Amino acid sequence: MAAERLEDTDPATELECEIDDLIAEHGSERAALRAVLHDMTVLLADADRSVSHGYLRGLFSSSARREED
Numbered sequence: 001m002a003a004e005r006l007e008d009t010d011p012a013t014e015l016e017c018e019i020d021d022l023i024a025e026h027g028s029e030r031a032a033l034r035a036v037l038h039d040m041t042v043l044l045a046d047a048d049r050s051v052s053h054g055y056l057r058g059l060f061s062s063s064a065r066r067e068e069d
Contacts, residue, residue, distance in 0.1 A: 019032075022035070022036070
C-alpha cells in the first residue's frame, strides 16, 4: 500500500510521502532505516573506488592502490 500523493508540491510533503512508501515497502521503520544505511554504504564504497587519487611526483599515492585481501 503506497502513501497517497497529495496535490501539494511542497518538498516537505513529498519527502513525507517518500518516507511512508519506504516504510511500507520494508515493513517497519527499522527495516527501512537498515535499507537506507545499506544503500549509503554501498554508494560510498563505490564512490571511493571510482575517485582517482592521482599520480603524485612520479609515484602513485598509496591510497590509489587497492588493498589485497
